[in-house]
Amino acid sequence: MNTMAAAFFQKLEIKRSLVVFGLLIIVFNIFLAIFAPSIAPHDPNDVSLERKLMLPDAEYPLGTDHLGRCMLSRLIYGARVSLGAAFAVMSVTLAISTVVGAVSGYAGGRVDAIIMRLCDIFLAFPSLILALALVGVMGPGLPNVVLAMALSQWAWYARMIRGMVLSLKERNYVLAAKVAGTSQSMIIAKHVLPNILPQIAVLATLDVGWVILHIAGMSFLGLGIQPPTPEWGAMINDGRQFLRGYPSLMAYPGFMILSVVMAFNLLGDALRDMIDPMEKR
Numbered sequence: 001m002n003t004m005a006a007a008f009f010q011k012l013e014i015k016r017s018l019v020v021f022g023l024l025i026i027v028f029n030i031f032l033a034i035f036a037p038s039i040a041p042h043d044p045n046d047v048s049l050e051r052k053l054m055l056p057d058a059e060y061p062l063g064t065d066h067l068g069r070c071m072l073s074r075l076i077y078g079a080r081v082s083l084g085a086a087f088a089v090m091s092v093t094l095a096i097s098t099v100v101g102a103v104s105g106y107a108g109g110r111v112d113a114i115i116m117r118l119c120d121i122f123l124a125f126p127s128l129i130l131a132l133a134l135v136g137v138m139g140p141g142l143p144n145v146v147l148a149m150a151l152s153q154w155a156w157y158a159r160m161i162r163g164m165v166l167s168l169k170e171r172n173y174v175l176a177a178k179v180a181g182t183s184q185s186m187i188i189a190k191h192v193l194p195n196i197l198p199q200i201a202v203l204a205t206l207d208v209g210w211v212i213l214h215i216a217g218m219s220f221l222g223l224g225i226q227p228p229t230p231e232w233g234a235m236i237n238d239g240r241q242f243l244r245g246y247p248s249l250m251a252y253p254g255f256m257i258l259s260v261v262m263a264f265n266l267l268g269d270a271l272r273d274m275i276d277p278m279e280k281r
Helices: 002-034 071-107 109-123 127-138 142-168 172-179 184-220 232-242 248-275
Strands: none
Touching (some): 002 071, 071 109, 071 142, 071 184, 071 232, 109 142, 127 184, 184 232, 184 248
């Protein structure tokens, strides 16, 4: 038993360390995104073919790309674009799905049936394929990417939130509010949503990494953030033709994507354990 207890606490300590490490990565990247103009040593879009593909030195710590732009500056500004786009996608998605899921779960009946059939239509298509199709129709660019990704995944969140609302609307405090004559909108706002927000936060945190990957993938294909805006996926695409001679052009933004996605997954796992005692045990 002592051996099992020691192993358990050792595993717990390792997990805490990983969570702290992931949180530090997220905070660091958010710091870069907010203070990019003050931190970046150069203009990320300053082109000079005279200094193209330079090796790292004191002036350009990570060298330059094929157009002579500072790689470090572009990575720093890329954090602003990539994280900002991911947070925008999650905000729009949650705004739509929370309203739709809460109304569907609480109202029930024909309203619930109609909304769920609409969700089934969206869920019938793979989210990435649907997002690519929507961007292809609307055209590339940050606003269209945010809207396309939100429309491609709102249905999944709406269905999850509906299930949470169904489990809460028969609770005693909700029934008491009904008896007291509280309006349905006030019951949802004051008694239902506050109790499902922690679970929604966990789902959103776990999916931020997924969103960053898909935004990078769209930019890599030329359908996402458009040049010369610095974005990690677009930077990987720019460095693709120089992979053999200058692999760092792809390695630097690839490492940034990997570290941020891993950090959000670690944080999401930790939040899930905090609000789910059975999972924690």
